[in-house]
Amino acid sequence: MQKRTDFLPLSRPCLGEAEIEAVVACLRSGWITTGPRCQELETRFAASVGAPHAIAATSATAALHLVLLALGIGPGDEIITSPITFASTVNIIALCGATPVFADVDYHTMMLRPELIEERITPRTKAIIPVHIAGAPFDLDPLLAIADRRGVRVIDDAAHCLGTVYKGKPVGSHPHVAIFSFQATKNLTMAEGGIITLHEDELAGHIRRLRFHGLEKLAWERQAKGGRPHYDVSEPGFKYNLPDVMAAIGVVQLSRLDEIVRRRTALAEAYSRALAGIDGLDLPPASTPPDRHGWHIYPVKVRARERDELMARLSEYGIGCGYHFPACHLLRYVRERYGFKRGDFPAAEQVSDRALSLPLFPDMTAADVDYVAGAVREILGGGRMSALPVPPLEDKP
Ligand SMILES: *Cc1c(COP(=O)(O)O)cnc(C)c1O
Numbered sequence: 001m002q003k004r005t006d007f008l009p010l011s012r013p014c015l016g017e018a019e020i021e022a023v024v025a026c027l028r029s030g031w032i033t034t035g036p037r038c039q040e041l042e043t044r045f046a047a048s049v050g051a052p053h054a055i056a057a058t059s060a061t062a063a064l065h066l067v068l069l070a071l072g073i074g075p076g077d078e079i080i081t082s083p084i085t086f087a088s089t090v091n092i093i094a095l096c097g098a099t100p101v102f103a104d105v106d107y108h109t110m111m112l113r114p115e116l117i118e119e120r121i122t123p124r125t126k127a128i129i130p131v132h133i134a135g136a137p138f139d140l141d142p143l144l145a146i147a148d149r150r151g152v153r154v155i156d157d158a159a160h161c162l163g164t165v166y167k168g169k170p171v172g173s174h175p176h177v178a179i180f181s182f183q184a185t186k187n188l189t190m191a192e193g194g195i196i197t198l199h200e201d202e203l204a205g206h207i208r209r210l211r212f213h214g215l216e217k218l219a220w221e222r223q224a225k226g227g228r229p230h231y232d233v234s235e236p237g238f239k240y241n242l243p244d245v246m247a248a249i250g251v252v253q254l255s256r257l258d259e260i261v262r263r264r265t266a267l268a269e270a271y272s273r274a275l276a277g278i279d280g281l282d283l284p285p286a287s288t289p290p291d292r293h294g295w296h297i298y299p300v301k302v303r304a305r306e307r308d309e310l311m312a313r314l315s316e317y318g319i320g321c322g323y324h325f326p327a328c329h330l331l332r333y334v335r336e337r338y339g340f341k342r343g344d345f346p347a348a349e350q351v352s353d354r355a356l357s358l359p360l361f362p363d364m365t366a367a368d369v370d371y372v373a374g375a376v377r378e379i380l381g382g383g384r385m386s387a388l389p390v391p392p393l394e395d396k397p
Helices: 017-028 036-049 060-070 087-095 114-118 140-150 201-211 219-223 244-255 257-274 307-316 332-338 346-354 366-381
Strands: 053-057 078-081 099-102 125-129 153-157 177-181 194-198 298-302 355-358
Touching: 017 244, 036 053, 036 194, 036 244, 053 060, 053 201, 060 087, 060 153, 060 177, 060 194, 060 201, 078 087, 087 099, 087 332, 099 332, 114 140, 125 140, 140 153, 194 201, 244 257, 257 298, 257 366, 298 307, 298 346, 307 355, 307 366, 346 355
Parallel strands: 078 099, 078 125, 125 153, 153 177
Antiparallel strands: 053 194, 177 194, 298 355
8 A cells, every 4th residue: 555645633623714704803803802702602502502501611621620619529529430531531520629430431332331330429429420432422311310319410521522412412401511622623623612511500600600710790791881890709710711712713613513523424434334344443333313423533442453553553654543542540640649550440441452543534535534444454454563462352241
């Protein structure tokens, strides 16, 4: 196979003239920080997922911080989450002074197994944070049943879920808190950004105050015509408000959500056809209606060969790849501070040892998919990889 000379990255934002014009219009408008464009984004986002409240923040990480603070989560509290997530989920739990508690995942979906969550619930458990992976919906109903029965809150890490539908309804429409990310590699982007959806008025008000110094009103509301510049602060808050110059991009991106997810789905399906039947390569499961997969990433797992070597060889072919995710219980500070060790969550560790994500972004071509699939086939079939022994895949009990 002829190697390409240009680089095919893991991801590239899908931005057009409309996004550029929206930024320029905002820059010319005289108001660039949080204001009417952020409000428009929140209103449209709430409507698009079917939640009464949507609150924008500077990132999904900041958004999770606001939610945990508003819920009063702190030292002595336990939060159950997945070892297969981005480090930020666990970082925020730790930064709030709470204790992260993990349960093992399903190897194929890479998501928490509700029956394993239940055994981790203690009187100290304040919340469960399921992590939807790759754009596939987490199977929420069994988890919500457990959480309701045990009186524990559910906070969705829906960073991968822009465009994801669970049982016919968008993630975020369910009556618990969900957090979405607009970071540069996510399905929609505004460079950075996050949105919280929720259904409780009082909690929404609290999160809004914590987002902006603890103030009741944004600068825009106080400084606009008829506003009152005075303020008081009843509780210290952060500076996590999303500027309008970014929200302007988000409004345009949101209007393109369907087009973007359709394109991602077509590319993912092309990968699944082109990579079918390669011995030792596990492909990500697709979703079937009434679910819809958002295809944020295309993660494969290499069983028969070593993952890091495949990554290095793909790089020789000019192909970038991602790693979603190193298991969080084995991150150094998490291991040292909370006493986790290898062997604690075997399926998560298998995912962590075997997963890599192939390039996936709307402006990729079908020829790019064929090139990547051809390279994977050539590398795995070429017999030049060191055949390191990998423990056999355990079946689900
Ligand atoms: C990207 C990501 C986050 C963090 O999102 P930011 O907007 O970058 O803060 C959280 N969780 C998961 C699973 C992610 O992939």
